[in-house]
Structure formats: structure tokens, C-alpha cells
Amino acid sequence: MILRILMGGFAGGIVMFAWLSIAQMSPVGDAGISKMPREILVTSTLDSGVGGTGGLYVFPASPEAGPDVPSGFMVYYPDNVFYGAMDARILWELAKDICQAMVLALLMALSGRHDFPFRIGFAAGVGLLAAITTHFSQAIWYSFPLSYALGQSAIVLTAYVLAGLVIGILMPRRLMPVTRYAQP
Numbered sequence: 001m002i003l004r005i006l007m008g009g010f011a012g013g014i015v016m017f018a019w020l021s022i023a024q025m026s027p028v029g030d031a032g033i034s035k036m037p038r039e040i041l042v043t044s045t046l047d048s049g050v051g052g053t054g055g056l057y058v059f060p061a062s063p064e065a066g067p068d069v070p071s072g073f074m075v076y077y078p079d080n081v082f083y084g085a086m087d088a089r090i091l092w093e094l095a096k097d098i099c100q101a102m103v104l105a106l107l108m109a110l111s112g113r114h115d116f117p118f119r120i121g122f123a124a125g126v127g128l129l130a131a132i133t134t135h136f137s138q139a140i141w142y143s144f145p146l147s148y149a150l151g152q153s154a155i156v157l158t159a160y161v162l163a164g165l166v167i168g169i170l171m172p173r174r175l176m177p178v179t180r181y182a183q184p
Helices: 002-024 039-049 087-110 116-142 146-170
Strands: 055-059 072-076
Touching (some): 002 087, 116 146
């Protein structure tokens, strides 16, 4: 039984990784993200503006800045992290997706329910919680575009449903029965 749960979690993680990879390369993965029209003008001043240090920045830095001051949220790296091999990032993403699916499989097993529709609904519920918690908080607190939050949430929800389908198929139909101890 434990082996089938682990197999389901592993296979679910592979499916989750495949879906997330495809979805992030699709137009839905870019929803709400715009290209900078005058990129050279902006990037040429960023290095001196942030002191050559990469990081996550919010501006204006002062909460006392008036309503007419531009504001934003920016991830900046002095070197192009998008250039070259992505081997390490792909492996980390795969490991993360397998871990997520393993946790999903464990939660499904702990639910004590073995019917397939419940498992799919359970996976969808967990996926919805993950999507809302992450992406809508970014829209609320950092003013990420709603189209970004909706697109990314749809991708995450779909990933959990697909992983749930695979886990639901591979997990045992009957989980170990709960044993009741005789009362003296």
C-alpha cells in the first residue's frame, strides 16, 4: 500500500512538472506580464540605482511618498539569469513538483476515502487553496495584475487536478482498514 502511494505521488509529480512546464511556456504563463518598451533606457540605469546588487525591490522606499510618485515591485539581477542553461532550475522545479505530489498523495491516503471522485475533488481543493494563497496575495499586497493571478491560479489548479488523477489511479482502491480495539 505505501509503495503504491509513493508511486502515485512520484508519477503525479512527473505529470505536474510536465503540465507546469508546458503551461508556463504558453500564453497563459505570460498573462499579465508585459515587455518593457524602453528596456535599454531602464536597464542602463538600474545597475547604478540599486548599487549593482540583485534582489527583490519595492519602490518608492518611503511610505511617506505622495500619490503622484511612481511605484513598483521588481526582481533585479545584474547578470542575465535567463541566459544559458536552466539545468539546475529545471531539476529544482522537478523536485518541488514531486514533493508537492507526494504530500498530496499522503493527504489523500490520510483522508481515509478511497473513491476516485473524492480523490479528484480533494486534489482540486488542495490546488485551489495553493493557487489562492500564493497568487491572489500577490495581487492584493503587491498589485500584481489580476490577469496574472487568474492565469497562474488556473495553471496551479490544473496541475493539482492532473496530479490527483494520476495519484487516484495508482493509489490502492482500498486503504488499510481501521482496526478497532476490543473494549474491556
